Amino acid sequence: MLSEGAAPARAAAGSEVEAAELSAEQRYVDRVYRRLDALRLTAAESEKAGYGIAKVGNHGAYVERDAMVYHAARRRLALDAEYEGLVFGRLDMGPGARPPDGGPASAPVEPAVPGGEVRYIGRLGLRDERYEPLVVDWRAPAAAPFYRATAADAMDVVRRRTIRSQGERVVGVEDDLLDPDAAPEDLPVIGEGALLASLGRATGHGMRDIVATIQKEQDDAIRSPAAGVTIVRGGPGTGKTAVALHRAAYLLYNDRNRFESGGVLVVGPSEVFVDYVARVLPSLGEEAVTLRALGKLVPGISADRYDPPALAAAKGSVRMARLLARAARDEAPDAPDRFRIIYKGELLTLDRKALADLRRTVLQNGARRNAVRAKAAGWVLDALWKQTDGLIPKAIRPPREETAQDIAERPEFRAFMAKWWPVLRPVDVLGWLRDPQRLRRYAEGIYSNNQIDVLTKAFRRFDPENLTVADVALVDELDELLGRPKVKAAPRKDPFHVMDGVHEVSTHADRMAAARRVATERPADYREYAHIVVDESQDVTPMQWRMIGRRGEFASWTVVGDPAQAAWGDAAEATRAMTEAVGTRRKEFALTTNYRNAAEIFEVAAAVIRRAEPGIALPRAVRKAGVDPRHVVTADPRTATVEAVERILGEVDGTVGVIASTARRDEVAGWLPAEERLQVVSGLEAKGMEYDGVIVVEPGAIAAEGRSGVATLYVALSRATQRLTTVGKDLSWLP
Ligand SMILES: Nc1ncnc2c1ncn2[C@@H]1O[C@H](COP(=O)(O)OP(=O)(O)OP(=O)(O)O)[C@@H](O)[C@H]1O
Numbered sequence: 001m002l003s004e005g006a007a008p009a010r011a012a013a014g015s016e017v018e019a020a021e022l023s024a025e026q027r028y029v030d031r032v033y034r035r036l037d038a039l040r041l042t043a044a045e046s047e048k049a050g051y052g053i054a055k056v057g058n059h060g061a062y063v064e065r066d067a068m069v070y071h072a073a074r075r076r077l078a079l080d081a082e083y084e085g086l087v088f089g090r091l092d093m094g095p096g097a098r099p100p101d102g103g104p105a106s107a108p109v110e111p112a113v114p115g116g117e118v119r120y121i122g123r124l125g126l127r128d129e130r131y132e133p134l135v136v137d138w139r140a141p142a143a144a145p146f147y148r149a150t151a152a153d154a155m156d157v158v159r160r161r162t163i164r165s166q167g168e169r170v171v172g173v174e175d176d177l178l179d180p181d182a183a184p185e186d187l188p189v190i191g192e193g194a195l196l197a198s199l200g201r202a203t204g205h206g207m208r209d210i211v212a213t214i215q216k217e218q219d220d221a222i223r224s225p226a227a228g229v230t231i232v233r234g235g236p237g238t239g240k241t242a243v244a245l246h247r248a249a250y251l252l253y254n255d256r257n258r259f260e261s262g263g264v265l266v267v268g269p270s271e272v273f274v275d276y277v278a279r280v281l282p283s284l285g286e287e288a289v290t291l292r293a294l295g296k297l298v299p300g301i302s303a304d305r306y307d308p309p310a311l312a313a314a315k316g317s318v319r320m321a322r323l324l325a326r327a328a329r330d331e332a333p334d335a336p337d338r339f340r341i342i343y344k345g346e347l348l349t350l351d352r353k354a355l356a357d358l359r360r361t362v363l364q365n366g367a368r369r370n371a372v373r374a375k376a377a378g379w380v381l382d383a384l385w386k387q388t389d390g391l392i393p394k395a396i397r398p399p400r401e402e403t404a405q406d407i408a409e410r411p412e413f414r415a416f417m418a419k420w421w422p423v424l425r426p427v428d429v430l431g432w433l434r435d436p437q438r439l440r441r442y443a444e445g446i447y448s449n450n451q452i453d454v455l456t457k458a459f460r461r462f463d464p465e466n467l468t469v470a471d472v473a474l475v476d477e478l479d480e481l482l483g484r485p486k487v488k489a490a491p492r493k494d495p496f497h498v499m500d501g502v503h504e505v506s507t508h509a510d511r512m513a514a515a516r517r518v519a520t521e522r523p524a525d526y527r528e529y530a531h532i533v534v535d536e537s538q539d540v541t542p543m544q545w546r547m548i549g550r551r552g553e554f555a556s557w558t559v560v561g562d563p564a565q566a567a568w569g570d571a572a573e574a575t576r577a578m579t580e581a582v583g584t585r586r587k588e589f590a591l592t593t594n595y596r597n598a599a600e601i602f603e604v605a606a607a608v609i610r611r612a613e614p615g616i617a618l619p620r621a622v623r624k625a626g627v628d629p630r631h632v633v634t635a636d637p638r639t640a641t642v643e644a645v646e647r648i649l650g651e652v653d654g655t656v657g658v659i660a661s662t663a664r665r666d667e668v669a670g671w672l673p674a675e676e677r678l679q680v681v682s683g684l685e686a687k688g689m690e691y692d693g694v695i696v697v698e699p700g701a702i703a704a705e706g707r708s709g710v711a712t713l714y715v716a717l718s719r720a721t722q723r724l725t726t727v728g729k730d731l732s733w734l735p
Pocket residue numbers: 195198199208209210213214215218234235236237238239240241242243562595596687688689690718
């Protein structure tokens with residue numbers, strides 16, 4: 001939606017024409033908010049009566065829309081306070097425009113193009129008291145031309161208008177004239193185009209939604225049907241994250257039953273990132289999405305530490321799954337090496353070999369250790385009974401069942417089982433790797449000697465209370481390998497149960513409300529998501545793909561990433577693991593414009609990655625800052641960093657990021673004052689982030705950190721919208 005063609009008569013900023021247009025739009029926006037207020041009141045009343053949201057799906061589309069409005073009305077204050085306007089777009093359609101699938105979309109106002117119609121586009125759909133469409137939801141088919149129309153294919157749009165508001169106040173409009181031939185001569189055309197206006201604004205702590213300025217190539221990916229896996233690729237700043245989040249909202253709108261009941265999971269690289277994007281979905285009217293960092297996918301664990309690169313590579317490789325499979329079948333470290341019991345005056349014994357054979361028998365064919373405890377006890381009892389043959393005279397030898405029961409009740413048998421076949425937690429088994437001999441035994445033939453050394457050194461200090469992000473996937477793998485002890489299924493709570501002795505559902509509304517509650521109250525370890533979005537997918541390790549895959553066996557997928565930014569060295573291994581998780585039915589989309597970086601800044605990042613990967617296709621940065629990046633060469637990085645931070649904080653209104661190597665991140669953080677607009681992150685934590693100003697400390701050290709250091713430096717250099725300064729010993733990192 002870059003301005004298409006030259007408009008015949010653009011009204012100047014501050015002109016009377018502009019003022020008149022703004023006040024006309026203000027009148028319309030006022031009307032929308034009045035309607036929202038009225039709906040909020042009726043919604044509150046109907047909820048009291050026990051209906052409310054439960055009407056969804058009952059009385060057809062109009063009622064459904066009202067139900068959604070009810071939710072939106074409740075969020076209205078939040079919307080006003082935190083997000084840009086509820087109504088953000090207007091389409092002036094020509095006389096040829098036809099109502100789209102969803103029915104009439106024409107707003108109840110005088111058309112600006114004779115014989116045509118006006119459609120207002122917003123964060124949610126809203127009708128007036130006569131069911132005329134006041135606002136069309138951005139995800140509805142009637143809104144598609146707002147994003148897809150171009151001068152070459154205007155889709156009956158004559159003028160596309162982006163309306164910018166602060167709270168309820170309209171503060172600007174930006175027009176694109178798409179079909180000048182169909183425009184009446186006096187049709188006002190205002191502003192320079194919405195996209196560039198939006199890109200110029202300061203970056204806040206949270207990511208903004210881009211709902212008002214989604215571009216066609218992005219819209220293609222957002223509205224692609226959910227089947228198999230939708231892959232979105234593109235360089236830094238091309239809007240991959242924005243697309244992923246808007247797509248989640250789109251899918252929920254388009255097939256709410258499927259995606260809300262099954263659930264949508266969005267997986268991001270880090271907690272910093274999750275905080276950064278957390279507000280986008282609520283701003284689009286969606287709260288039913290689960291957003292998780294990779295270090296938080298397993299309930300009860302919250303990891304945000306990264307391992308050094310060589311260790312991360314060893315832990316993330318699919319080889320680890322084989323190592324852990326060996327561990328999961330091995331003897332527990334303090335398992336007894338024999339079992340002796342006197343039965344009917346005879347000594348029955350199982351020695352080390354007999355016990356090991358039993359363990360192998362029980363665990364064959366992929367049995368999960370914790371799930372087969374009863375079976376293991378049965379095999380032990382069986383072996384003991386067999387020994388009674390020959391020891392106890394036939395005439396008085398009890399049958400198997402009796403012997404088994406007698407022994408099973410004996411405290412010494414119970415004590416033995418508790419030690420020989422304990423219920424194991426995944427972290428217990430990970431802890432076994434502290435023992436170098438064990439670790440070597442499991443790793444032999446799977447890992448190289450070098451890698452075994454790296455793992456040995458690291459696991460010696462293994463602390464189950466202080467896991468790294470990579471450990472979380474190992475815990476999940478072990479959870480899968482070990483299984484869970486069988487427990488009697490708790491009786492399912494009946495959602496329609498009113499009170500003891502009374503089992504009655506009075507209305508369809510109650511039934512629907514109850515059913516929705518059941519659908520949305522998911523267990524912490526929920527694993528049947530209907531759709532999973534994976535952001536920064538280039539960094540997902542094979543072990544992490546296995547972990548994510550377990551949560552979406554029947555899901556459709558959206559996978560977004562940029563191979564050039566990959567921290568994971570073995571692309572082929574990761575691709576195999578990804579395919580195993582998401583399947584092979586895929587559709588691919590490529591994004592080609594970098595909306596984040598000023599062109600001068602992206603030039604530096606591009607030079608760095610091009611030296612490493614000469615043939616690489618890079619996006620085009622659309623905006624000039626008019627200021628070149630600064631490269632400070634110094635022997636005193638501390639002073640230079642402090643100075644650069646001060647200077648950039650003064651130059652930009654928004655956030656400033658200081659990016660250092662993983663090894664020095666904490667040290668660098670110690671150099672700087674606590675300041676709200678300032679964030680210090682490592683290169684890995686900088687993934688997916690955006691700041692108005694960025695200071696990269698010791699770029700050379702970032703590039704030297706691990707096999708993928710150059711890719712991490714590329715990430716660091718492509719985070720800034722307006723100002724970039726590097727501070728380092730020399731410029732050898734800069735081509
Ligand atoms: N159509 C658009 N209109 C306005 N801003 C946009 C648009 N598309 C992207 N942006 C902005 O560009 C910036 C980069 O977007 P985003 O973070 O989604 O890119 P990305 O491809 O995920 O980047 P990276 O791979 O570098 O992390 C964000 O500030 C986003 O709001």
